[in-house]
Amino acid sequence: MVALSYLIWLPLIAGGLAWFAENKKSGSGNWVSLISLFGLLIFALVLGVQSQQSGVPLQLSWSWFARFNIHFALMLDGLALLLIVLTLALALLAVAVSWREINDKQGFFHFNLLFSVAGIVGVFLAADMFLFFLFWEVMLLPMTALILIWGHEKRRYAAIKFFIFTQASSLLMLISIIALALIHQDMTGEMSFNPQALQLLNLPPSTQYWLMLGFFVAFAVKLPSVPLHTWLPDAHTQAPTAGSVLLAGILLKTGAYGLIRFVLPLFPAATVEFAPVAVTMGVVSIVYGAVMAYSQTDFKRLVAYSSISHMGFVLLALFSWHEVAIQGAILTIVAHGISSAALFSMGGMIQHRLHSRELGDMGGMWKTAPKMATLTLIFVMAGIGMPGLANFNGELLSLLGSYQVFPVLTIIATLGIVLSAVYGLHLFQRAFQGPASASVADLNGRELVYTSLLAVALIYFGLQPHLILDIPNDVIQQLLAISKGVQ
C-alpha cells in the first residue's frame, strides 16, 4: 500500500512549498500549511476507514538496507490511526495559533512545523525498529529548531537541554534495538528489525530485563516521568505557542505510544517484574507534578508541570496490564493531547496580548475578555477531570483498572485528582478573577473558532468515549492476549 508512505512525504513537500510560497508572497505560507494539513487529515481518515473496514491493518514493506535485513515498513492499525489523526488535528491548531504570532522567518517556521509533523507521523507508522528509531530522532530536529529560533527569553538553554535529554536517552534504545536484532540472528541465523518477528523470540529473563530498560528510559524521558522530566518545563515554557502545542499534544504521547507498541509486547515478563518500579515512578510523577504545578507563577510552566502529572496516570495504567486501565491510558493520551494543547494556546494568546506569562501580571481578565475566560474555564475543568469532559473518563478508567493490581499506589495516585483541582482553580482564579488589574482584548473570530472546536471535542469525547476506544481495540486485544501468556 504505497499510499501509506504519502502520509510522510506529503507534509515534507508541503513544508517546502509553504517556505517557497512565503518567500514569494508574505502570509501565503499560513494558507499553504493550513490547506495541506487539512487535506492530509482527510487523506488519513480515508485510509483509516479503509483499514477499519477491511479489518486488517494497511501495510507496506520495501527492502531498505539488505545487509542488516532492514525494511522500510509502515503499518496503519487502529492505534496508529488514532494518534495520526490527533497529530494532524493538533498541527492544524498549531498553524492556527501561530497565524499572527510569528513575525520573523515565517517560511522557515512553516517548513519546520510540517517537517516535525512528518517525523511524528513516521514514528506512529513505522513497523521496523530501525525505521522507528530514525523517525524518533528526526522529529527532534525541527522541534529543536522551533524552540531555538522562535522561542522566548531562555530558548537556547531550553533547546539544548531538550535535544540532549532526548538524544542521549534514545541512544540506550538504539543499543537495545541492535541487541534484539543480534539475538534474533543468534537464534534464527538472520538479523531482524521487525517487531512481530522479535516478539516471537524467547528471551532469557535477565536479558529481557536489561533490553526493556533501554527502551523504557527513552520512553520515560519523552513521557516524561520523574526523575527524567527536567527538560520539559523549560522546553514547554520557552517554545513558541505552536511548539508547545505540538510538544504537549503529541510529542509526549510518542513516549506512551512506544510503551504500548514495543515495551509491553516485546518484553512481557520483564514488564511485569518491573511494574512496581514503573508504577511508583508514575505515582510520584502524578503527585510531584501536581505539587510543582501549584507552586508555579508562570502560566505555561504551570501547565507544563500539570502535563507531568497527567502523564503519570498513563504510566501507572500501562504497567498495570489491565484491560480497563489500558483503555483509560489511551483515552488519557487523546484527552490530554486536546486539553493541554488548548491550555497552551490560551497561554500563547495571553502572552501575545500581555507580553508576560506571569500570573502576577494577570488578574480580573474576565471583565475585558469574557469569551476567553469561559473557554479557559472549560479547558481547566477538563484538566481537573470534571465528569462530562474527556479527561475524566481516561483518568477514571486508569484508576479503576490499576486499583485491581496495585491498590495502595492507586489510592495515592487519586490524590492527583484532588491536587489538580487545587492548581487548576488556582490558575483560573489568579488569571481571570479578582480585581481587574490587566485588560486584554477578547478572542477574535479566528481564535474563537478553533478554541470552540477544541471545547466541543472535549465535551463530545467526554460523552462518547467509546468512539475513541473502538478504534485501537485491535491493539488492546493483542496486548491482553500477550499478558495472558505471561500470567
Place this chain on the structure above:
Amino acid sequence: MSFHELWLLLPVLIISLGIILLLLQAAWRRQPKLAQGICVVTLIAAAVALIWQFPVGVQSITLLFEYEPVGGFFSILLLFVSLSVALLQGVYMGSYSKMPSTEAAEEFYLLLLLSCLGGMLLTMASHVASLLLGLELMGLSMLAMLAYNRERRLALEGAIKYLLLSGAATSVLLLGLAFLYATSGSLVLSELMQMPNGGAMSLLAKSGFVLVIAGLAFKLSLVPLHFWTPDVYQGAPVNSTLFLTSLSKTAVFAILIKLILIIPQDFEADLIRMLTWMAIASMLLGNWLALQQQSIKRLMAYSAIAHMGYILVAGIIAIDIDHSLVLEGASYYLLAYLIASILIFAVLTLLSRFDDQHDLDELPQLQGLFWQHPWLATIMALAFLSLAGMPITVGFIGKFYLLTLAIKLSAWWLVTAMIVGSAVGLYYYLRVIFALFAPLENSTLSAPKALVTNIWITVVAASLLVLGLLPGLLGNELRAVLGVG
C-alpha cells in the same frame, strides 16, 4: 617486475606522471589555474583507473607492495579527499578573483600529489621498506603544506611542532620495527611477527609491536599521543588542516588494521586491553576537551581524537574475530568521517582568505551564517549532525555499524564509552549548529563564486544525505567490494 605488475600500479603511475608534469609546468610557466587543473585531472584519472581495475583478490607486486581490495577502497578514499582539497585550494588562494594570493600557488598541488602518492603506497605496503617510504613521503609533503603560508606565525609554530614530534614518533616506529626484525628475521609485514620455530612471541617482539602501535597512534592522534593535534590543526592554513585530518588518518588507519589482523594469537589479550583503554580514553577525553573550544579548528582537532577512538573500536574487534563486518564498519565509519570533515572545512575555506593572518575560525564569527549564506550553513549543520551521529546522515549509519560490532562482541565497556562520548559530543556540535542559526549580528561574510568547487561541495553534501537515507546503496555492496565474507 613483470608488465602485469606495472599495469596493476597504474593509479600510482598516473599520479607520478602528474607530479612530473607539475614540476615541468612550474619550471616553464607559472600559472596557478593550470596547476590546479593538472592536479585535478590527475586525481580523477587515477581514481578512474583504480575503479576500472579494482582488485578482486590479493596480488603481490614485487616484494614491496600488494594489490588488494581493502587497500584499494582506502586508496579511493584518499583520492576523494585529495580531490576535495585540490578543488578548494584555488578558491582559498584567490586564483579566480581579481586579487590572487602573492604566494606561489603551484607547489601546493605538487605537495598534494606527493602526499597522496605516499598515502596510496602506504595502503599498498607489504614490506617494512614500503611502509616507511609511504609514511615519510606522506608526512614530509604534508609538513610543507602545514607551513605553506610563511607569513603566519602560528602556522610555522604548528609545523615545527609537527616536525619534531612526528620525527620522534617515526623513530619510535623504526625502533619497534627493528625489534620485530631482530626476533623474526624478516622485513615482510606478514612474516614480521612469526617467531622462528613457531614459538610464542618473545618480550622483545611484543615491545617492538607496542612501539609500532605507538608510532601509528601518534599519527592517528589517539590518547595519550594526542597532544600535538590542537595546536597543529589551529595553526595550519584551513585547507591543509583538512588534508591532515583526512588523508593521513585514512592511510595510517589502513596500515594499522592490516598490522592488527596479522598479530599472533598469544599476544591478542594484552593488545586488546591496551587498545581498549586507548579507545576509551580517546573517546572520552577527546569529547570532553572539545566542550569549551571557541575555535572550530581546535574543536575539530579534539573531535578527530574522539572519532579515531571510535574507529579504533573496529580495530580492536578485528583482533578478536575475523569477521567481514569489522572491515565494512571501519570503512563506512571512516567514509562518514571524511565526508563530514570535508564539508566543515570546505565551508571554513570558502569563507577564509589564504593571505589573511587568521582563517575564519572563531565560533562568534559564524554567528547567524544561516541567514546570510543558507546553503553553506545548511551544509555545515548537516556535517556536524553527521559527526554527532544523527539519523538521515551518513554518520548515523557509521555509528550503527560500530555499535552493532561492539554489541555483537558484548564489549560493554566500549559501548558505554561510545554512548557517553556521543552524549557529551552532542553538546559541542549543537553549540556550533546553534551559532549558525543565531540572530545575525556581525559584519557580512563574503563567499567567493567558484562554480566547480561549489558543485563538488554540493555533490559531497548530497552524498552525506543519500548514504544516510539509502544506506543499502553502499552498505549492501561493501562486502563484495572489500572482498571479505
